[in-house]
Amino acid sequence: MQIDKQELVDFAVTARKYKTLLTTKYKNRKTWSNPSPYEIQSYIPGTILEIFVKEGEVVNEGSPLLILEAMKMQNRIEMPFTAKISKINVEVGVRVPKDCLMIELEAID
């Protein structure tokens, strides 16, 4: 097989970089990013049934934020810690994919 040098990329394994090709699956992989505690994301795709909070409101830890219906289950999404709701990106009735940023939080002093 003739190797097309143009397609070779630098690929680091430990301290050395190798010339190699990438597989489709590797190219399409999801790169990891550190999840922010101030972002409430959908952990499963589903439909927003109800929203209990408003933008600007300070909500206590454990209070319900919204109901996300998925796989015929109504999942109550709760406030992870006491904070202010800075932005709501979803509406009642919308269908959200997995890892959708639904609500953004803001720290209170």
Add this chain to the structure above:
Amino acid sequence: MTLKKNILALRQKKAIVEKGGGDKAIEKQVAMGKLTARERILTLLDEKSFHEYDLFVEHEERNFGMEGKDLPGDGVITGTGTINGNPVCIYAQDFTVMGGSLGLKHARKITKIMDHALKMKVPCIGINDSGGARIQEGIGALAGYGEIFYRNTMASGVIPQISVILGPCAGGAVYSPALTDFVFVVENISKMFITGPNVIETVLGEKISQEDLGGARVHAEITGNAHFYALSELECLDQIKELISLIPHSNQQKAQRIEPKEPKFHKHIENIIPSDPKQPYDVREVIYALVDDSKFLEVHELWAANIVIGFGRMNGETIGFVANQPLYLAGVLDCDASDKAARFILFCDAFNIPIVTLEDMPGYLPGVDQEHAGVIRHGAKVLYAYSEATVPKITVILRKAYGGGYIAMNSRHLGADFMLAWPGAEIAVMGPEGAANIIFRKEIMEAEDEDAMRQQKVQEYIEKFANPYVAASKGYIDAVIEPSETRGLLLHALELSQNKDDYRPAKKHGVPPF
């Protein structure tokens, strides 16, 4: 005269059932670009070798308008025959008969031929083309699937089992192929998934086509559920013929030996591997240079391309090859490559096929996605499979063998019978750059010119440790050899291990890291 009449009646009866779902349904099947179930069997098997079983089996369902409904052969053709003279049991679901749906009698025809294969110790081939469970038969269909899965498991490691996906294969039906040794798929024809696009869209709102969800290419390249990928049914059937001639009929036999031939690969073996350890090459060229007639049947060609597995012959006998592939992802081991290699090693061990490992690997694939996907658990399968295997195990270290990868790729420590290394092999705890950075950290940091010192220390490390002689001095490598000696030494090693005897402690079974 009566006998003649009876014979004519039999012929008539057969002709009707052999038509399957009838002209109209066959027309539809052909329009989809598919062969009929009967054509598939007759094309795959040697001419006039097919003997059909249970042609006149009928379903017994009485509910939902099924009473009095004729389903020729109950939607599946079963029987025995030969492929290049090798006996096989075979079944093919007939999509023209009620969508090839699986009812209890349909399943019982399949389990009967599977039982037959297991008793006669011959390979079993299943051609899948079915809409799934026959809903009218309810739990009877589920029972049927369960009985097939149970037999797939009982036959595993006893007779080779082959699944051919030539149509839809969805829901529970996918688990029979998943339990078998080799799955064949064809572009645009094979579709496999647990839940189809409709359910996924309804439940999750994700829109995807059948092809993108579970088409042939997806299973051959992304999921690894399929071992062989073809562009047409005829190419697929040819692949099956080739595989069948390379594997034994059962675990009590060896694969058929054929007349040995010298390799005909044009490139000299010494010119395949670049001397710079950072440059890639196609490791399949090394295999072509080693095997009889330079013929190699690659398994899982598209999936986890960073490791190459497949069958070739040496001295006329079937050998299983496992080789790191520097051309893709530098030849690292990752989750998929580990699964791919481990299952192949288990197959070879179960069916008395010696394993030749060609090693050139820089280590494991670094990354959060790999760690979170469980590369520890997946990588462990390779260690388990090599350690457990009692067939002859030969390793040739071509270039790099670093760290955990050195241990995993059939090292002496896991029970390799023969360990050979080419003179350029680097057998070390890690690559020279990394090792020098750790060992000489202080010297490098304190030097006026850090880079120059690092280069010097790397060079020192390469000279002292990045070679095969440290491992050879401890007896971990049996011999450092010239590349051109490789084939001769492999032939010798294989000859020497003809009567290899290796014991494992008695146990019900191990508990491998699935």
